[in-house]
Amino acid sequence: MSDFDKVIDASKPLAIPIPRMAAAERFFRSTARAATPYIMVAPAILTLCVFVVYPILYMIWLSAFRWDMIGPKIYVGLGNFLDLFSNQDFYVVMGNTFMFVFFSVSISIVLALLLAIYLKAKTKINALLQGFVFTPYVISMVSVAFIWVWLMNSEYGLLNYMLGKAGVSGVRWLEDSRVAMYSMILVAVWKGVGYNVIILISAMHAIPNQLYEAAILDNTKPLKMFFRITLPMISPTLFFLTLMNIIASFKVFDQVALMTRGGPVNATNTLVFDIYQFGFKFYQLGYASAEGVVLMAVIAICTVAYFGALSRRVHYGAEI
Amino acid sequence: MTGIELRGVEKAYGGNKPVIENLDVQIEEGSFTILLGPSGCGKSTILRMIAGLEKETAGEIFINGIDMRGVSPGAREIAMVFQNYALYPTMTVKENIEFGLKNIKVPKPEREARVGEVIEMVGLTEYMNRKPQHLSGGQRQRVALARAIVKKPKVFLMDEPLSNLDAKLRAQIRTDLIELHRNLGATFVYVTHDQVEAMSMGTDIVLLESGRIRQQGAPESIYSAPKNLFSAQFIGSPPMNIIKAENLEHGGASLPPGTVSLGFRPEKVIVSGEGRAPERGQISFRGELVAREILGDHAIYKFKTAFGCIHTKTMSGSTVEYGKWSVRVDAKYLYYFDEKGDVIK
Numbered sequence: 001m002s003d004f005d006k007v008i009d010a011s012k013p014l015a016i017p018i019p020r021m022a023a024a025e026r027f028f029r030s031t032a033r034a035a036t037p038y039i040m041v042a043p044a045i046l047t048l049c050v051f052v053v054y055p056i057l058y059m060i061w062l063s064a065f066r067w068d069m070i071g072p073k074i075y076v077g078l079g080n081f082l083d084l085f086s087n088q089d090f091y092v093v094m095g096n097t098f099m100f101v102f103f104s105v106s107i108s109i110v111l112a113l114l115l116a117i118y119l120k121a122k123t124k125i126n127a128l129l130q131g132f133v134f135t136p137y138v139i140s141m142v143s144v145a146f147i148w149v150w151l152m153n154s155e156y157g158l159l160n161y162m163l164g165k166a167g168v169s170g171v172r173w174l175e176d177s178r179v180a181m182y183s184m185i186l187v188a189v190w191k192g193v194g195y196n197v198i199i200l201i202s203a204m205h206a207i208p209n210q211l212y213e214a215a216i217l218d219n220t221k222p223l224k225m226f227f228r229i230t231l232p233m234i235s236p237t238l239f240f241l242t243l244m245n246i247i248a249s250f251k252v253f254d255q256v257a258l259m260t261r262g263g264p265v266n267a268t269n270t271l272v273f274d275i276y277q278f279g280f281k282f283y284q285l286g287y288a289s290a291e292g293v294v295l296m297a298v299i300a301i302c303t304v305a306y307f308g309a310l311s312r313r314v315h316y317g318a319e320i
Numbered sequence: 321m322t323g324i325e326l327r328g329v330e331k332a333y334g335g336n337k338p339v340i341e342n343l344d345v346q347i348e349e350g351s352f353t354i355l356l357g358p359s360g361c362g363k364s365t366i367l368r369m370i371a372g373l374e375k376e377t378a379g380e381i382f383i384n385g386i387d388m389r390g391v392s393p394g395a396r397e398i399a400m401v402f403q404n405y406a407l408y409p410t411m412t413v414k415e416n417i418e419f420g421l422k423n424i425k426v427p428k429p430e431r432e433a434r435v436g437e438v439i440e441m442v443g444l445t446e447y448m449n450r451k452p453q454h455l456s457g458g459q460r461q462r463v464a465l466a467r468a469i470v471k472k473p474k475v476f477l478m479d480e481p482l483s484n485l486d487a488k489l490r491a492q493i494r495t496d497l498i499e500l501h502r503n504l505g506a507t508f509v510y511v512t513h514d515q516v517e518a519m520s521m522g523t524d525i526v527l528l529e530s531g532r533i534r535q536q537g538a539p540e541s542i543y544s545a546p547k548n549l550f551s552a553q554f555i556g557s558p559p560m561n562i563i564k565a566e567n568l569e570h571g572g573a574s575l576p577p578g579t580v581s582l583g584f585r586p587e588k589v590i591v592s593g594e595g596r597a598p599e600r601g602q603i604s605f606r607g608e609l610v611a612r613e614i615l616g617d618h619a620i621y622k623f624k625t626a627f628g629c630i631h632t633k634t635m636s637g638s639t640v641e642y643g644k645w646s647v648r649v650d651a652k653y654l655y656y657f658d659e660k661g662d663v664i665k
Contacts, residue, residue, distance in 0.1 A: 210406035213373050214467075218420035219394035228419075232410035315410045 056296070063289035070283075080290035089266060090274075090291075097270045099181060101249040104188040109242055111189065112196030117226070119197065120204045130201065134194035141191070145258035148187045149174065174260055177267035184268050188255060192248075196241055203237035204230060235314045243306060250299050271295050323349030323507040324370060324475065329379030331365055331531075338377065340365060340531040347524070349384070352501045352508040354518040356554070357528035363511045366528075367477050370509065371400050384474060394423075399468035400477040403484065405460045407452040407467070414439065414448045417467050438470040458489045469504070478510045482517065494520055515555050519543070527551050549581070549661035558586050558620060558631040560655070567627050568603075576664050579656040588653040589632035591621070594644040604648040605630060609640060623647055 063080050065073040084090050115133060119126045136144065151158045152173035160170035173183040207230065215225050231238075253272040256262060262269030262277070269277075271291065279288030324347040332338035340362045347353045355363040368374040370381060372393035381388045383396055407416050418435045426434070439445050442462040452460055461481060468476055482490045498521055501508050512518055518525050519539045527535045527542065527550070535542055535551040546552035552560040560583040565575055568582070575582065594606060607625035621640055623630045630647055634640075656664040 208404070208406070210402050210404060211408065213393075214400070214402065214406040214408070215419075216373065216393050217371065217398070217400050218467075219423040220419075221423070224423070228410075229408065235410075 059289045059292050059296075062286060063293050065286045067285045068283040069285055073286075076286065080286045081293075083287060084290050084294065089269075092266050093269050093271055093274045096181060096266075096268060097250065097252075100185060100188070100252060100270055101246055103182075103185045104192070104249050105242060105245045107185065108189045108193050108196055108245060109238070112193050112200055113238075115193070115197045116200035116204060117230075120201050130198065133197050136191045137194040139191075141254045142258060144187065144191050145255060148183075148190075149259055152183055175264055177264045180260060180264060180267045184255065184259065187259070188249070188252070191255075192245070196245070199237060199241055200234060203234040207233045232315050239310060239314045243303065246302060246306065247299055250295065250302070271298075323347050323351065323384060324509065325382040326366070326370075327380045327382070329366075329369065329381065330377045331362070331369060331374070332377045338531070343379070343531065343533070345526060345533065345536075347507060347509060347526075349507055350505055351524045352498070352510065352522050353524045353526060354522035355509065355511045355526050355528060356515060356518040356522075357513065358554075359513055360530075361528040362531040363513075363528050364479055367400075367479055367509060367511045370475075371398055371477050372396055373400075396475075397473050398475040398477055399471045399473040401464045401468050401479065401481045403480045405452075405464040405481075405484075407460060407463055409452055412449045412451055413444055413455070413463050413466075416452070416463055417470050420467065420471050434470050434472075438466045441469065442466045457485050458493070461485060461489075461493060465500070469500070473506065475507045475509065476504075478508065480512055481510075482512075483514075490517075497521055516557065519555065527554060545663075546655065547663055549583070549657050552583050552655060552657075552663075556585060558633065560585055561589075561630050562657075563627045563630075565656075576656050578658045578664060580659045581657045583655045583657065584649045584653050586620070586631040586633040587635075588649050589630065590648045591632060591634065591640055592646050592648060594646050599648075601651045602648045603651065603654070604646055606644070606646055608644050609642050612640065612642070614639060 062073075064075060064077055066076050066079070067073040119130055119133075154160055154170055154172040154175055157173070159173065163170055171179060174180050211229055211233070212225065215229055220228070251272050252270055253276065256268055256270055256273040257276070260268040262273050272295065275288045275291045275295070278284045278291065324345075326343055326345040329340060329343045329345075330338050331340040343366070345366070355366055357363050365374060369376050370383070370388075372388065372391065383398070388396060408419065411419065414435060417438060418431055421431045421434065439448055442465055444459060444462055444466065447455060447459060452463065455463065461484075464481065482493055485493065494517060497508075497510075501521075510517075510521065522539050525535075525537065525539055525542050526533055529550055535547045537545075539555075542551055542555050546555065546560070549562065553562065562581050562583045564581055565579045568575065605623070605625040605627055607623035607630060609621055610624045610629075611622040613620040618633055618635045619639065621632045621634070623632065623645065625647070632647060658664050
């Protein structure tokens, strides 16, 4: 082979030895790369599983048993649900819950909207008033409950005292089964409305002022200004806020436990308080779990229905 | 006839010093008047006072001879185009345009006809049912214009409507606006800080500085006969060259008495070989070319001279090479300014 041939040969790919990884090492490296994201999210997923997914599954499983926390679990299939749906009290509890959710959320949202419109102007007095309406939200429910139990006491409560001064006969706020639920709603609204007001005010402040100026030049009347500009522009916030209010109201417990313990005659007994009663006072954990499953289903159905009904009317995209 | 008149208008915010003091402006009916000035000169405030969105602290505003005191913005027969368009984001293009007509209860057949006509005019027929967020900047701008046009106002107020568009689109909408103004015959009042927009579109320019009018007139008259240093340097691109007169005196040039500085437009400068003696009636500076911008049809050069920097603009001819040159200007193109910055006739 001459030197000339060697030059020709050089046009072929050079056989420079590239260090090769062992097959096992290559496999290990590619697997490690693929696994990295899963390892990263593992702690969060694990926590979620232990504290959310497992309890839910356990609750569903438990609803198929009769169990008093001490003795053995007795499998009853759908027996707890049959008991539940044949129990007249359960329908009262469900009615109470829906009533509480509907009135406390709708009153709170409408009232918050009105207050937000009134308080959105940036003045010193409004800053103070915003603080006032927000205060109940930061007070502990225990304090709120005791304040209102005292205020609403039919014998020596301040409300009846003032009604008496005005010449109106006293109301048995928490003792009359026809009134008690409305009293509970009143307290829930009083406590929760401030939060909604603050959130709605900040949503209103995010609306560009030029939109209102354009609307003024378009001869828009104040009421139309609210319904065609303010309301659509805050709709994402309003939508989210209402949903959160609904879910929170379905789960009301502390207020009932502290103020009325479900009474009088079940008039203020709501689903979560009922679950507590059956689970931890009557030790019927299977029955309580069945109620829990119902609560979960109801919240899920309400949320889906709410999304279906309203989400298309919500305007997303703040850009103008 | 006067379309809009401001008499002794003053505007102050809170207890602060007024931003506009004792301002008199007359805007001809049917004119395309530009309120031009640097940011903070009060031009937008003037526009907003004409619109009624802001209340003047003192003085009077007349639109077509009617005192606007107590007249709500919606009743002033004006339409306004905002810088950020201010389209209603929750309404479609069509709803945006017809919103104002619905509010004043224009009957449906007439409303439909007017809206249809205007949408066609701005070329948005196929976008009629889209929401603004699905439109490009230029399309949004046209919706904003359509919303103004459909009201058939006597006066259009525009607050920097092109500043959010890219340069190409801006140039295009500029000619659209000139055409629109000619077709509608309405009074246009247009706020901008861009002298190119002012020169290209305006039939009348009101040049403002810190709430005061520095000069008002047709674009060509402001360009060729600036009244003061401010207008000389605000109009023109690049602006007028200004040379301190005291430096020149030593050169033995004869200047009108009281001259503190003199100026000349970059377009009037002749560039010639270094050392070439000035001809009769010319002044000449020796300088070095330090920067050049070749822009196709014209070129801009920056010369460093003993009297400061001199910009020149040549429309054609061969490119000037970097190096030492002599720049000359005919004395007839010189402007002389006194110590207050006013032009000496």
